Every structure is written in C-alpha cells, then in structure tokens.
Amino acid sequence: MSVLKITDVSKVFAGNTVAVDKFSLDVADGELVCLLGPSGSGKSTLLRMVGGFERPSGGVITIDGEEITHLSPEKRPTGMVFQSHALWTHMNVFKNLAFGLKLRRLPADEIKRKVEAVLELVGLAGYGNRLTHQLSGGQQQRVALARSLVLEPKILLLDEPFASLDQHLRERLREEVRDIQQRLKITTLFVTHGQDEALSMADRIVVMRDGRTEQIDRPDVVYRDPKTPFVAGFIGTMNLIEGTVSNGVFIRDSLRVPLPIADGPAILAIRPESLDLVAAEPGMARVHRVTDYGTHGLVDLDLPDGERIKSMVSHPDLFKAGQGVDLNPTAIAAFRDKMQVYRSQT
C-alpha cells in the first residue's frame, strides 16, 4: 500500500536550464502512471529525482507520507529499471538479483528462495547461472526488472525500459510488465516517449512539455479530449489546421467547418478517422496519395494553399491521386491561446 506524492518539484541545472518546473503529481496505491513527452520534456529528470539520482532544486517528494526529497538512492524504498538494463556484467544472473538482498543481510536460503521466485515471476526460471551477456535483450530487461522487484520496493520506477528493444519484443514485454505490475499491485511511475506504450499500459498519462504538465488523464481521455494543441498533436495522429473563425464558421482557404465560438484565430483539430471524404470537383481539397494498409487506408490531402492533412478511410480503392474531394468532419475540437475552446460531442 504505497502512495507517491510529488509537490511543486523543480530542477534547475547549471546554466539556469529549467528541466522540471514546479511539477506536482499524486500516484495512487497500485497505480501505473506514465510520464509521456518528447526528449527534453523533463520526464527522465523527474523520475531520477524520485529515485534519488538528481537533487530537486525545490519542492517535496513523499512516499506514504514520509518525506524522501533529499534521501540518497540507497535509503529510498524505490526500485529503478534503467533503459540500458545496467546489469552488472561481472556477476551472473543470480548474483545480480541477490546483491541487494545480501546488503540487507538476509540468510542465504531465504535469498535463494526469493531469487528463484522472482526469476519464475519474470519467466526466467533456471537462468540463475547464466552470465548477463549470454542473455538476449529482452531477457536482460527481465533480469533488470527482477532485480528491482526482488527487493519489493514501494515504488517501481521504469525509465524507458523497452527503448532498446525491437518493436515485436517491446509489445510483448509491455504486456508482461503490465501483468506483473497488476498482479503485485505495485505503485509504478513509467517514463516513455512512445505514445503506444503509454496508451496501452498506463492507468493515467502525464503529458509533459518543457518540464511542465500539459495534461493528466486516463489514456482514452488524453486521446479523445486533448486539452492543449500540444497534447492533440503529440498523442496519435491529428490534423491541426490554423485558420480564423468568422460568424460561427472556421475558414482556412477553401475549407469551411461550422464552429460555434467567438470570432478570431483558432486551431481546428480533426483526427484522420473523424474526417470523412466525399468525391467532388473541384472540391475543398485534392488527393495527394492513397496508402492501403489492408485493414484501412490513409489518404493524404492537399488544401489549395498546400497545407497537408490526413484522412483515414475504410475503402481506399474509392480514391485516386489527383482527385478532388469535399471534407466532412464527424468530430472536431478547437484551440485558441493554447487552450481547448470547443469540442464536438460524438
């Protein structure tokens, strides 16, 4: 039963680079929260501050109400899994897992029992005598996870743990990690720049940018109801079209979409799957390219002024390059001054 509470935490590096700017987050017991953002958004720095590897310039971090802000890593009830695995190559798998237990002066037979149990948990039973370089990338990452889990940390920290693995393995491992996390009900903070990972694993996603929170929500909400144009553009594919609103109609070139907000500049957001196409000549836009993915098709469109937008269609064979189409959005959102000002009900 562990709760992580981060309050107004900042990190300013030498040269006054602000990596994390008054960040606050509560992670509930047994919850898996993803920190998602582009490189340099401060997500790894934040994780490293929770793990004790960076010293916060300000703010407070508590676990179960106990302040750990300035404790060194070895005194924190956190377990970190690094992107590079960081396995100790001069020890075999068993010794890697037993190291932390030995530091806690557990009896040898208990260490053996715990290590074997955790190897079983990550699907590597019988691998204790292997050297780390004899393992595949996925197996190494499982050992790294086991090394943290065997100590039963209150908070599990994962720093882009799958970044060095190939796509196929990544998908399998994230399911396994999610299963293990839910089975152990361990409170977890997970850093990634891959939105797929965040959407498929997290209970909640924190979208970060420039050391600040853009949005904290459940994955489906972050996808369907992005609160800022940054989140809209960062999660999934989104057409973000800049234009002006006049008398309740959004205008960009030949594109006209009803938008019941006050007159002025706005950014119109439409997901490709929410943009239906109707053949028309000359039409609002022209087909640039059609890509058939089997299950669906993706149509690249050019507005007359050259702006490129995308539409997902179920029958790509209906469209050809050069053809004129009218655009018929089924769900839209609009942003002004970096805030959501309108969202259509779907």
Add this chain to the structure above:
Amino acid sequence: MTALAPSRPRLDATGIGFAIVLTIVIVLPLLVVGTWAFTEVWRYPNVVPQQFGLRFWNQTLGRADVWSALTLSLQLSTVVTLLSAVICLPAAYAFARMSFPGRNILFFSFLAGHAFPKFGLLIAIAAIFLQLNLIGTFWGVVLIQLVGTLMFMIWIPVAAFQGVDRRMEEAARDVGAGPFRVFWSITLPQAAPTIFAAVLLSFVGTFYETEGAWLIGAPGIRTMPVLMISFINNQMVIQYGAVLSVMLWVPSFIALMFARRVIGGGAFARGFGG
C-alpha cells in the same frame, strides 16, 4: 530457417605480410639471443653453433651477485608497483569521476615526466637526492622508479574508471549499496582487467628500468639490468649477456601468461578500453 554455410575466412595478404615482418623483427633477435645463451662455441661462418652447452648458465648462476641482483629487482618492482597502486588508483578515480580546480593541468602534469629527455631529468633529480642522502639507497631507487610508473598508473586507470557505466553504479545505489560498497563491488571489478594491465605494465617496466636505477642506485644498488650492462661492458663474452637476458625474459613472460588468463584475449585487442 536454413543455416548459412560457414564462410571460409579470406586470406589477407597485407595482414600476412605484416605478420611476417613483425615475426622477423621481434622473434628473430630473440631466437639469436636464446641460442647464444645455450652455446659454448659459435664461430663466424657457421649458421648453427658448433657446440651447445650449459657452461655459461652454470657460471652465471654460480655468481652471488646475479642472485642478489635478481632478488633486489623483484623486491624493487614489487614495492614500486604496490606504492604506485596505492598512490595512483585513488588519484585516477578522482580524475575520472570528480571535478576540482586544476584538474586538467594536474592530469597532464603526469605526462611531463615523459615529455622531456629522461636523462636530463634524472641528473636534476640525482642532484636533489644527493643532498637528501638518497643516492645509492633502496628507497632512492624506489622513488625514482615510482616517477616512471605514474603515467601508466594514472592514465590507464582513469580510462578504466571512465569506461565504467554510471548506470551500473546507480543501479547498485538503487538496491541499497552505499558509495563505498558501490566502488568495491561494482566500479572496481568492472575496471579491474584494465587496472590489472596497468599494474602489470608498471611491474614489468620497473623490472627493466635501467637509467634511474643506475644513476641513483650506483654503486650500492645493482638491479638485473644494471648488472647485465656491466657484464656486457666488462667482458667480451657474449654468452653472459645472453644468459642474463634470457633470465630477464622470465618475469615478463610469466606476467604475460598470467595476464592472458586474467584479462582474456579480448581486452588486449580492444586496447584496454575497459
């Protein structure tokens, strides 16, 4: 999936050429010296000695000064290497991992001893040692030879410590190890093969060091190389020198064999990259 047929390694003409040239340059002189050590008679036009024998070995090994020189050389090399390790390894760790004022200048100063003609430096040091009554003493020679090991024992271990993945150390902190435990259980074992190579180079380098030992140690301290020089200078019998040089190979040969076992083939090839 079908297994690919193992491709036959291609013959590398340039590589073979280099190997042959290196063999001639390195192995041939060793062979000649080795042969001389076991030769009693070998006169000019003959390619093969007329008479082999162990006479000169008996004569050389029968001399008390050879044994005392060998013992002295081993003692000196051991003391110098140990002292050097005690002084240099913590310094190397500091250079690799900490930042402090004057770090770079200090770091490069360890090259200074090798940047100038060594003999001039030795003469200057000898003048100082003379006033300190260190000339002709064991510890005088230890000090002068220590200077010679500094570069190896700082520069190579610095590279070794820098080569250790910081994430490995952080992972150890994460599972509960304090800074000293991390150094002992993670950093040092990770850097060990490279550091061992530096220690080995120091030992062998000290064992063969001649100029300093001769200039500072004479006349009381006679190491193996110093003794060999005096043998070669005083007598026109080649075999004495040959026997001594074969004896001098032994420690470095043993050291290298040992090194291969500890470090493994890869580390030498990778240039001790850590």
